[in-house]
Amino acid sequence: MTKVIASRGFRGLAGEDAIEAINDDLESLWLDVPFVQDMDQMTFTTAVIESASNIVQRAEPAGQEPVELGVDITVRPALLQGRVSAYHAKPPFGPMEPATPGEDAESGRGLALIQALVTTVSFERQDGTNIWVLSRTSSQS
């Protein structure tokens, strides 16, 4: 695999402040890698924020410790990858499958949107942590 050109990492309590901080981190990341196409920046940022927001809105603590949100982003020449983690969280209730809400529904579009934005998306549970793994192949490759 080609080398990592740039990266960002975040870990903090899974709250609203985390979402703004992650969005700020992504904006600064794109300044470091101007060769990444606007479309790739836009789609990947949206997928990461959707995943992180899903954790903030839905993840429940497994025990006494509050849920923490972790985001690790790496940029390779033709590949964007992200791991969005919910630490100290219960396993999600029910299957992580996209819904098909009606046009007047005010929620339920997040998972389908994430799938449309990235090349691959998977969900893992490792050592008590729920992890979204996102990747987007560059539009130019």
Place this chain on the structure above:
Amino acid sequence: MEFSYGIKDSYAEVKADGRLNMVAAAKLREFVGGVIAGGSTRIVVDLGKTAFMDSSGLGALIGCLKAARQAGGDLRIAAVQPQVKMVLQLTSMDKVLTAYPTAEEAFSND
């Protein structure tokens, strides 16, 4: 995200400046709800300075649209930026929330 509004001849224009994410979504609902409660039911949300919107923000816009219609009016969006346009298209909500180039054009043919 910052919200402001102004009363025009035939509609109220709400300007949304910043990121329309899960943090701002509740604020948008509250702000537009206040505009509707104030008697303005024809609303244009100017998204010219909204650089980012996620599904929570989209949900808030849909909620505001429903609230405006329930009050006998309508809600339209204008000056949509590329990321917001992408989210509308990928969710097929561009058919429900029709985007107009400018706020002035949103109700110009009614």
